[in-house]
Amino acid sequence: MAIKKLSELEPGEKGRIVKVGGSGPVHRRILDMGVVRDAEIEVVRVAPLGDPVELKIKGYNLSLRKSEAAAIDIEIT
Numbered sequence: 826m827a828i829k830k831l832s833e834l835e836p837g838e839k840g841r842i843v844k845v846g847g848s849g850p851v852h853r854r855i856l857d858m859g860v861v862r863d864a865e866i867e868v869v870r871v872a873p874l875g876d877p878v879e880l881k882i883k884g885y886n887l888s889l890r891k892s893e894a895a896a897i898d899i900e901i902t
Contacts, residue, residue: 832894840899847896
């Protein structure tokens with residue numbers, strides 16, 4: 826399976842989180858929102874200028890900045 830950054834995925838693509846990078850309070854906030862290793866994630870849509878990215882994870886929709894999504898590695902399913 827291919828590993829990509831979450832920020833590189835197109836709408837409709839799905840995958841499993843392999844690694845959540847980053848550090849500090851932003852990293853902690855992302856983990857607290859359920860973006861954790863082995864969670865299934867789907868890109869719902871990307872804003873016209875590419876920021877933010879809307880995701881579906883654990884039954885709810887979440888928007889992340891593109892810079893935050895770039896720190897998350899995804900295994901494409």
